[in-house]
Amino acid sequence: MARPIAFLSDYGLEDGFVGTCHAVIARISPESHVVDLTHAVPAHDIFRGALLLHDAVPYVPSDAVVFAVVDPGVGTSRRAIAVRSGSGIDFVGPDNGLLSLAWDAAGGVGSALEITSPAVMLQPRSATFHGRDVFAPAAAHLARGASLDELGPPVDPASFISLELPRAEVTAGVVRATVIGVDRFGNLQLSARAAELPADGRIELRGSSGTALAQRVATFAHVSAGELAVVIDSWGWAAVVVNLGSAADLLGLAPGDGIELRVDPGRST
Numbered sequence: 001m002a003r004p005i006a007f008l009s010d011y012g013l014e015d016g017f018v019g020t021c022h023a024v025i026a027r028i029s030p031e032s033h034v035v036d037l038t039h040a041v042p043a044h045d046i047f048r049g050a051l052l053l054h055d056a057v058p059y060v061p062s063d064a065v066v067f068a069v070v071d072p073g074v075g076t077s078r079r080a081i082a083v084r085s086g087s088g089i090d091f092v093g094p095d096n097g098l099l100s101l102a103w104d105a106a107g108g109v110g111s112a113l114e115i116t117s118p119a120v121m122l123q124p125r126s127a128t129f130h131g132r133d134v135f136a137p138a139a140a141h142l143a144r145g146a147s148l149d150e151l152g153p154p155v156d157p158a159s160f161i162s163l164e165l166p167r168a169e170v171t172a173g174v175v176r177a178t179v180i181g182v183d184r185f186g187n188l189q190l191s192a193r194a195a196e197l198p199a200d201g202r203i204e205l206r207g208s209s210g211t212a213l214a215q216r217v218a219t220f221a222h223v224s225a226g227e228l229a230v231v232i233d234s235w236g237w238a239a240v241v242v243n244l245g246s247a248a249d250l251l252g253l254a255p256g257d258g259i260e261l262r263v264d265p266g267r268s269t
Contacts, residue, residue: 002031003143006060008053009069009131010041017129021067021136024122028140035060044072046098048181048255050163054101055235060089066102067139068093075127080115080134081160082142082151090148092139094130100162109157116152166191168238175261177238179253186246188253190261192238198263203230205240206260209252213264214240230261 005025011017018039025034037056041049049070060066071078071094079095086107091099092115103109115121115134120141122133138151168177168191175196181189197203198216205212205228214228223229225244228251233239240247240259253259 002029002145004033004035004061004064005029005139005143006035006037006056006064006066007039007068008037008041008049008056008066009039010043010045010049011039011069011131012043013039017131020132024132024136025140025143028137029144032140032143035064041070044070046070046072046096047163050098050101051166051180053099054105054165057089057102057105062088065090065092065139065142066099067135068098068102069131069135070094070098071096071130074130079155080130080138081112081155082115082138082148083112083157084110084148086110090139090142092135092142094135095160097161097163100160101165109160111148111154112157112160113148113154114152117150120146120151168192168196170196173263175238177259177261179255179257179259180237181255182248182253186242186248186250187233188240188247188251188259189233189235190238190240190259192261193236194232194238197230197232197238197261202264204260204262204264205230205251206262207251207253208257212251220244 081095083091083103085103089106091103093099115138120138125133166180168175175192177190177192179188180191200216203214203216214230215223216230220243223243229241
């Protein structure tokens with residue numbers, strides 16, 4: 001039985017990139033079910049793609065092949081790689097850090113190789129569309145039952161480009177975090193986790209545009225419409241949100257911006 005394939009990219013849906021990759025997979029492994037995790041990664045944003053993949057991989061089938069493309073270095077000397085993780089999930093994509101947070105979340109690197117075999121690539125190979133000509137066919141061959149070593153020679157995983165999960169700086173009563181993402185609702189995902197925040201109460205937010213007060217709550221509707229809140233999002237990150245509104249618009253913050261969260265002892269729930 002063919003393995004499922006999970007697919008993430010910055011291709012968007014306006015052009016034919018995603019559909020063409022699906023078509024290549026269908027020719028090689030027609031029985032594989034392809035799960036589109038997202039194709040709305042901001043263009044060229046390797047870190048955002050890596051973080052989205054990291055957050056999604058715990059929900060991917062344990063026998064899946066994960067195929068990801070955010071590849072501003074396409075056609076250069078950057079390597080095409082495949083990794084079998086400790087959990088058995090295979091990862092296929094560029095060696096630019098995109099896959100590294102996800103394979104760490106999937107048990108680390110068990111074995112690794114560089115994709116070089118012409119037998120698992122389309123010919124002729126475009127210099128600008130390795131998603132179609134290298135990564136999609138390599139993922140499909142793995143899904144159909146090819147062994148990892150059929151893709152190319154082994155490589156030392158210590159040579160791969162790796163990213164690190166963002167972390168907040170925590171001191172007494174103050175969490176200094178970074179905005180690591182903004183979703184389509186305008187929620188600000190932060191580089192902080194639940195253990196670094198109080199369970200309830202008022203929190204003072206300090207950003208580049210000034211200060212604001214937010215309530216630490218479990219979910220959006222626990223504050224009135226238009227009010228700020230701090231929640232733990234569905235991926236386990238702290239998030240600044242507005243009930244029925246956009247925290248990004250209200251606070252004027254974007255990915256990469258710093259924000260301080262200060263426990264406000266003068267305010268109660």
